[in-house]
Amino acid sequence: MTARVTLVRGDLTEQHADALVNAANSSLLGGGGVDGALHRRGGPEILADCRRLRAGPYGKGLPTGQAVATTAGKLAAAHVIHTVGPVWSATDDRSALLASCYRESLRTAAALGARTVAFPAISTGAYRWPMADAARIAVRAVRDALAADPGTVREVRFVLFDETAYRAFEDALAAEG
Known part of the structure; x- marks a missing residue:
């Protein structure tokens, strides 16, 4: 079964999914934008898990391009x-x-074992990545990853905060076929 890639205009913190992806900063201790919103709405359990990670394998922070999971609080x-x-x-x-x-x-x-995963538009806020280029990279990376491992994940949802982001991701999906 092929995973579905969907688009939603809305707030990532309001999504029901097995996993929500946080556009975090390397400290893992919260910040602005999506990162701050997920920490605020998720409560102190997320920060507590992040502190455990910092006290252990990520003492110097999470490297760019890597990923690690915590509770969702x-x-x-x-x-x-x-x-x-x-x-x-x-x-x-x-x-x-x-x-x-x-x-x-x-x-x-x-x-x-997550079957549904919701992503924001990573790096497009404070990190200033141009939206259309970020959308193209995101859609291609997700499609390639799902093709390489078609097993567990059944839906990838891009949750886009505004109409500009939604249109950019819509165009990128159309261009990928």
């Missing part, structure tokens, strides 16, 4: 998968790191 999900997107650069091609965020998040989701 009070969110309507079983897990939050934290991934650190790259800051966009006009002179340094970091697209492989952005694609890695999606691949590693899906790998983590599959290891957890």
